[in-house]
Amino acid sequence: MNDTAQVKTEIMTAKDAAVFLNISYWKLTDMAKKRQIPHFRAGSRLLFRVDSLKEWISNQEVASMQQEEFRSPEVVKLRRIQ
Template structure:
């Protein structure tokens, strides 16, 4: 029986988030997403990724709505 790993790869994190693997690496490089460096490898804790997603969702609900977005205007 295979034990559940504590860490996941960038590819697995990308599938959870719904973005490309390269986007995950870019987010880690810019220190936007929680990650762990082990030598040259970049790993992610599944629970940290899920918590980060929850924080992003909560933050999106607290922002002021953008008033100009979605309006159709007539060009002269």
């Protein structure tokens, strides 16, 4: 594989990244605008590196597990009705 083809597979357009993440194009562009997901711009084009997206996914999984662990020991108190 030549260098140009390898670079093309490492960088995705917003449409390709949305398919990769299984979310809508509009949700992805909104997340990028809010700086919630790693991206960069080339002129007006919104681009995403595959490695950055994979790392972002891993970080999201870790963060969600930490939140669940924080909530799991929660004890619910029942209120007695008189």
